[in-house]
Amino acid sequence: MTHRYRISSRIRFTLFVVLVILLITTCANFALGLNTANSATYIEYTQVEVMSGDTLWSIAETYMDDDSDIRRSVYELCKINDITASQLQAGMTLLVPVN
Template sequence: MSTLDITAPAFAPRVPATRLRLTARGRRVLAALAALPAVLALAFAIVSGGGALASGEGGAPAGAFTQVTVLPGDTLWSIAQDAAPSADPRDVVDEIIRLNALSSGALVAGQTISLPVDIASR
């Protein structure tokens, strides 16, 4: 007579992990995909507004601005309303932030900021 012993194996065979191998063409494709957002942002900046800024369109000479010293209690909103009462203060505040390269809307008394000359004509 024969006996049959049915038992599960003590361990599962391990499948070796494969390494990702990039060819030269694969590296070029990944580099192009990584650079794509920067290229698109640059193209959008050129198409959307860079041309008008470079041509100096608008009534004022290119780069014309006035200097204002911030007084205690002044905010960007109050300065924008004083500079261009007939314009939307949100647009004027945005222009002031871009012109002065401000990282936030916080101002310090005694700070000198620049205002575009053409905002008073709005």
């Protein structure tokens, strides 16, 4: 004699299935160690005085890695120093990451 279960509320059943899948995913995440955070990398900076005729592009070319994207390097310089390219003036001191 087999007893068949009847789903009385599709919404409750769907919610139950979603919660079970979420629980299984969370447990698998913890079990596999996917929740471990990487430690922050230490970035060393150097101070560079802006000379007449310098641009963010030329400073980035001088101090950044050869294999890095120059546009990304200019963006990072602007972000680190809280400036835009138009605000760059001779005599300013910029923090430049040393790679």
